[in-house]
Amino acid sequence: xxxxxxxxxxxxxxxxxxxxxxxxxxxxxxxxxxxxxxxxxxxxxxxxxxxxxxxxxxxxxxxxxxxxxxxxxxxxxxxxxxxxxxxxxxxxxxxxxxxxxxxxxxxxxxxxxxxxxxxxxxxxxxxxxxxxxxxxxxxxxxxxxxxxxxxxxxxxxxxxxxxxxxxxxxxxxxxxxxxxxxxxxxxxxxxxxxxxxxxxxxxxxxxxxxxxxxxxxxxxxxxxxxxxxxxxxxxxxxxxxxxxxxxxxxxxxxxxxxxxxxxxxxxxxxxxxxxxxxxxxxxxxxxxxxxxxxxxxxxxxxxxxxxxxxxxxxxxxxxxxxxxxxxxxxxxxxxxxxxxxxxxxxxxxxxxxxxxxxxxxxxxxxxxxxxxxxxxxxxxxxxxxxxxxxxxxxxxxxxxxxxxxxxxxxxxxxxxxxxxxxxxxxxxxxxxxxxxxxxxxxxxxxxxxxxxxxxxxxxxxxxxxxxxxxxxxxxxxxxxxxxxxxxxxxxxxxxxxxxxxxxxxxxxxxxxxxxxxxxxxxxxxxxxxxxxxxxxxxxxxxxxxxxxxxxxxxxxxxxxxxxxxxxxxxxxxxxxxxxxxxxxxxxxxxxxxx
Amino acid sequence: xxxxxxxxxxxxxxxxxxxxxxxxxxxxxxxxxxxxxxxxxxxxxxxxxxxxxxxxxxxxxxxxxxxxxxxxxxxxxxxxxxxxxxxxxxxxxxxxxxxxxxxxxxxxxxxxxxxxxxxxxxxxxxxxxxxxxxxxxxxxxxxxxxxxxxxxxxxxxxx
Numbered sequence: 001x002x003x004x005x006x007x008x009x010x011x012x013x014x015x016x017x018x019x020x021x022x023x024x025x026x027x028x029x030x031x032x033x034x035x036x037x038x039x040x041x042x043x044x045x046x047x048x049x050x051x052x053x054x055x056x057x058x059x060x061x062x063x064x065x066x067x068x069x070x071x072x073x074x075x076x077x078x079x080x081x082x083x084x085x086x087x088x089x090x091x092x093x094x095x096x097x098x099x100x101x102x103x104x105x106x107x108x109x110x111x112x113x114x115x116x117x118x119x120x121x122x123x124x125x126x127x128x129x130x131x132x133x134x135x136x137x138x139x140x141x142x143x144x145x146x147x148x149x150x151x152x153x154x155x156x157x158x159x160x161x162x163x164x165x166x167x168x169x170x171x172x173x174x175x176x177x178x179x180x181x182x183x184x185x186x187x188x189x190x191x192x193x194x195x196x197x198x199x200x201x202x203x204x205x206x207x208x209x210x211x212x213x214x215x216x217x218x219x220x221x222x223x224x225x226x227x228x229x230x231x232x233x234x235x236x237x238x239x240x241x242x243x244x245x246x247x248x249x250x251x252x253x254x255x256x257x258x259x260x261x262x263x264x265x266x267x268x269x270x271x272x273x274x275x276x277x278x279x280x281x282x283x284x285x286x287x288x289x290x291x292x293x294x295x296x297x298x299x300x301x302x303x304x305x306x307x308x309x310x311x312x313x314x315x316x317x318x319x320x321x322x323x324x325x326x327x328x329x330x331x332x333x334x335x336x337x338x339x340x341x342x343x344x345x346x347x348x349x350x351x352x353x354x355x356x357x358x359x360x361x362x363x364x365x366x367x368x369x370x371x372x373x374x375x376x377x378x379x380x381x382x383x384x385x386x387x388x389x390x391x392x393x394x395x396x397x398x399x400x401x402x403x404x405x406x407x408x409x410x411x412x413x414x415x416x417x418x419x420x421x422x423x424x425x426x427x428x429x430x431x432x433x434x435x436x437x438x439x440x441x442x443x444x445x446x447x448x449x450x451x452x453x454x455x456x457x458x459x460x461x462x463x464x465x466x467x468x469x470x471x472x473x474x475x476x477x478x479x480x481x482x483x484x485x486x487x488x489x490x491x492x493x494x495x496x497x498x499x500x501x502x503x504x505x506x507x508x509x510x511x512x513x514x515x516x517x518x519x520x521x522x523x524x525x526x527x528x529x530x531x532x533x534x535x536x537x538x539x540x541x542x543x544x545x546x547x548x549x550x551x552x553x554x555x556x557x558x559x560x561x562x563x564x565x566x567x568x569x570x571x572x573x574x575x576x577x578x579x580x581x582x583x584x585x586x587x588x589x590x591x592x593x594x
Numbered sequence: 595x596x597x598x599x600x601x602x603x604x605x606x607x608x609x610x611x612x613x614x615x616x617x618x619x620x621x622x623x624x625x626x627x628x629x630x631x632x633x634x635x636x637x638x639x640x641x642x643x644x645x646x647x648x649x650x651x652x653x654x655x656x657x658x659x660x661x662x663x664x665x666x667x668x669x670x671x672x673x674x675x676x677x678x679x680x681x682x683x684x685x686x687x688x689x690x691x692x693x694x695x696x697x698x699x700x701x702x703x704x705x706x707x708x709x710x711x712x713x714x715x716x717x718x719x720x721x722x723x724x725x726x727x728x729x730x731x732x733x734x735x736x737x738x739x740x741x742x743x744x745x746x747x748x749x750x751x752x753x
Contacts (some may be wrong), residue, residue: 061741063725063741064728065727065728065729069659070655070659070723070727070745071727074662074664075662075664076664097664098664121603138672158620187595190740193725193752193753208752209748209750210749210750210751210752211750211751211752211753212749212751213750213751216751216753219753230753231753233753244700251744251745252742252743252744252748253740253743253744254741255741273657290595383736383737383738383739384739384749384750385739385740385742385744385748385749386740386749386750387740388740388741388742388749389748389750390742407626419736419738419739420603421732421741421742422726422727423722423726423736423739426722426726427718427719427722430635430707431707432636432638432703432718433637433639433700434638434639434641435702436637436638437638437641437646437735438641438643439640440726441643441735442735473626484729500683
């Protein structure tokens, strides 16, 4: 349901001092805007990208044959291939003949539907070590196309350092965040079934998505080992939300899972319809798009944040906006970049960076190991509708819970089985002609596939800084990566591959392909940790309320404050933490302590 | 704006093609088109279940995509590839591919398939992509049931 009343204006009031400026309109920025405006604060939300007519971009129900290029992009555009990320060094779009170059996600099905959502690598270069960085500079950020797996962390994660001696504990425990996970569940909607796992707490689930018969078969086989396969815990409202008129319930259409992501009826959570429109409706929110913030400004006397300077992404005119508090939710790496860019006599290493930890302790999820097999009794079986779901299954962590491996921490698998619109197995089906055609038909729906997501340890030396020479299209210094996987990730990936084979074999699945190589850092699009929270201001950037140790009116509310990556997809945790922090911020402001 | 312009050009070309009749291919010569039409139909033929690549107009779709390909090498590869099939046919059978008997054509394609010939792979992948994104491929052949609003109970099981 398109809404015309939520159109940002460039003509905003910059004379007044807002209660808070929120930078970024993704999961974190959207949540900050929602929570702060609900407390009555006057908020200015700045987004570097533009607001797209998103329903017209996504066209979730369009059939391939109704699109002139069957969902492909126009010929002057291309996406980077997986191999390019390793054989070349960034900036990856340097020297290209193409008019537009995008990250690898644009290789997924239907790239024409997301080409305006992800950034053009030509405008947004970066340098340093190999890194597959996916960015969405648009109103709503990456939530407009996210993968939807919405998981909770537990004390196995928050207190992981106590369990295995590596790294730092979080300054919070599950009990602190649990009520906020509950609120996020109820306010945004999540689908799944209760499993009572201490290391992967249940959410307050709406109607679950069903499993296909092959997935059920694997679930039963795993039970013998004490392992679990559960329906994809999707950040999708399957029953609908009475309190939100901008979002429909899910009708199992499946475009979110066939393409990069996105849902034109907004059953999948996205920040604009889920959080920002409700915030806007309070009358307390001002939204400015095309506003690329390049500096958080500082009050000369107090050293506190005074506001932000931004450049209009289209006109390149610069502006300054004033606020009592600045809330940074520009995405993990961009938030660290902006803190490093904001140098002043009071904060010579960048704002909030007296610890020297901004940009450091990067962590994420390693991907690569992946397995595909054939479920024999599905060959030639009657057709079922399997790909209308927002996701297939999740196979939670089973390592280092009670046992000990030759690596620390854990990994989980995402996967699915069943019929899909496009028969991905056709290319590898041998031969041609009538027999080939029949085989493609008979085997469609008989495949099962899963891939691992493993915790990458936070290490101080894995960091980003600002490139001294290279600038982006707007003249802003770009990020330089210094990131590499270590021994623990390699051992973990070996184990992922072997355990995946074991589990498929035990279930009687005929394995047809096994991938074991690690993908380039960044691949999971789960960048975390570059402004971590902690109680020691010498080794962390923000406190448990995501408040800068150095600058009391600066909050960092995105994934950059993760102390460790855990192996769960981070979006739900980012939003729960942000909600908690913004409650705290509003409370302090109302007490006059900002 | 760029996209709109491209679309206008494409739409205009489609109208022009209709007016000019079947002759007006955008990239292929008449013979190349016939050959592509035949080769793709051999890869995915009509059977008692559904129409094949010819019915799904795979050659026309490939003609359009090749006509606008950004890298000239892509077009060269097709032109050279088709030529090489003709050359192989002449070598094996004494005449070009389209003049060969059905048995000779199948023997030639079997040979290319078995030695995993590079252009055969390109041809096969392009045919697969075009056919299984067509109405015939999705609906008639694969009986795909999705991309609909599911209003009742969804398929599948709950643990």
